[in-house]
Amino acid sequence: MQASIGFVVFLSLYLFLSLPYPSLGANAKCNSNDRKALLQIKAAFIDRYHFVSWAPDVDCCEWYGLECDPNTGRVITLSVLAGNLSGQIPPAIGDLTDLQILIFHKLSNVTGQIPSAISKLVHLKQLILSNTNLSGPVPSFLGQLKNLTFLDLSFNNLAGSIPPSLFELPNLGGLRLDRNKLTGSIPDSFGNFVGTAPDLYLSHNMLSGPLPKSIGNVNFTLEIDFSRNNLQGDPSLLFGKNKTVHFVDLSRNLFEFDLSKVEFPDSLTNLDLNHNKIFGSLPNGLTELTLQFFNVSYNSLCGQIPQGGKLQSFDNYTYFHNRCLCGAPLPDCK
Template identity: 35%
Template sequence: MPSTKDQYFSFLFLLLTSTPILTSAALCDKADKSALIAIKSELNNPPGLSSWTSNTSCCTWKGIDCNTTTGRVTYLDIFAQNISAPIPPSIAKLTALQSLNAPYNQFYGPIPPFLGLLPQLTFLRLDGNLLTGSIPPTLTILNLLLAGNRLIGPLPPSFAKANFATVILYDNQLTGDASFLFGRDKNLNALYLQNNKFSFNLTNVEIPEVLDILVIDHNEIYGSLPAEVAARKWLQFDVSYNQLCGPIPQGRYTTHFGAKRFGHNKCLCGPPLAPCK
C-alpha cells in the first residue's frame, strides 16, 4: 500500500503537471527536440526512452508534454528508469520547461545550478537518487523535492526570500538553520525535513498561515513548540527525536497524532506525553 508521503507526492504531481499533451508533429519545437535527443545521449540511451526518435514528433514521446500552441516542451518525466548518470546538461536548453520529474534513478554528482535558472520551472522532483554536495542557491523553485539523496551542508541563504509551496528534503545530511523557511505570510503548505541534522530554535518561528504538513523529526531542533501549532488542522505533524523542551500547546492535534509524534525530545511535556513537573 502506498505511504502517506507517496500519496501526497502523487497528488501534488498530478495537480502540477496537468498540461495538455500535443500530438501534432508539425508543432514539435525543433530546438527542444534537438535538446531532448542530446539528453537521451547524455543518459546513455536508456531503454525507457526508446520512443525518442528523430523521425517522430517529440510531443508524442514517452514522458514529454508540450504547449499546444507553441510546441515547446513543458514537462519532462524520467521516472524510475534505472539511469546512472549526472543530470544532463542539455536540460538547460529546455527554457519553457515547467515540470521536471526524475525520481528513483541513480543520478549522481552535484545538482546543477542551471535547473534553478530555467525561467518557467515550478516543479523539480529528484528524490531517491545519489546526488551529492550542497543545494545550489538558485533552486528557489515553487515545489522542490530532493529527498533521499546524499546532500550535505546548510540551506542557501537565498531560500529565506523564496516563494516555496512545497519543500521536501528528508533523508539527506543537511545541517544548520532552516528557520528562515518559516514566516506567517509565506505560501509554504508542506515541509518535510526529517532525518537530517538541522539545528535551530523553533520557539519564535512564525508558522505560515497555509502550512498544514510539518514533519521535522530526527533532527537537532531545539527550543519549544510555538503556541499557534495547537490551533491548526494538521494533515501531517511530527516533531519527535529532536531537542525540544517545555509544555506541548494543547489542541486536537495532540490527540490525533499521539505520543509517537512528540516523543524522544529533551524535555517536552504534557499530553500526550508525561505531565510537566
C-alpha cells in the first residue's frame, strides 16, 4: 500500500527535529534538575557524538536536540536521531517531568526494555521509540500517559501481547506497533477507544485469531494496517457505509470471508486484501469508489470483475491467482 498521509506527516516531523534547535530558553535558564537528568542520560550511552554540544559551559537549552519552554526553562522536547549511539535508555529520562515530545529513532544499538520511568512523563504528547533494538513487552503503563496524541514503537524487537490499557488514551491519533514480534490477538478493548479512534498500524507481527467483534463499533478515520500477521476470520466488520476510513491493508493474513457481501465506505481510496482466503465475487459497490490502490490477488475470488469506476485502471497483478475471476483487465469471461 502507498505511504499514508499520517506517516508522511510524522516523517516530516523527524526531519524537522533532526536539525539543530535555536535557543528557546532566552528568557529562562535551563532548569537545574533537567540539566542533571540530561547529563545522566548522556553518561548512559557510548559513542556520544549526538551529545557533543552538551557542554558544561553552555546553557542546556542551547544543546542539540532539545527544546525548552521559554518561560520556565524546562525541557519539553528531547530528540535523539540516527547514529551509532549504544546503550539503554536510563531511568533519568523520567526526571524530565515537563517533557512533551520524546524521540529515539533509527538507533540500532539502543537496547534493553522501555524503562518504567517513562510512566512519570505525564505531559508527553508524542512518544517515538522506533527503529531501535528495544526488546521486552509493550508496557501496560503507557496507558497512564493520558496526553499522548501519537505513540510509535515500530521497527523494534518488542514481544508478547498488546496491552489492553492502550485504549485508555483519550487523545491518541496514531498508534504504531508495526514490525515487532508481537503475538496473541488484538485486544477486545480496542473496540472501546475513548474519543476518536487512532490510525492503527499493527503490520509485520505474529498476531493471530479473529478480530474482536467490538472493533466493528469503531470508526477509524484514516488508516488501518493489519498486514503480514496470522489473523483469521471475517474482517468485514471494519467496513460499512457509515465508516470514514481511507486506507485499509489486510494483506498476507488468513482472513476468510465472502467479499461479495461487503459494503465499503465512500471514503475508501486504498484497499489491499492480497494473500488471504477470500471467496465470492467483487461487489459492484467497488465501482463507486475513487480507488488509488487496489489489490485482491492470491485469494479464491470468482466471477466477472465489475465494469466501471477505477477497477479497469489496475493491471493484471491486482487480480491474478484467484479461482476464476474474469473480465477486463483479465481475459474475457467464458
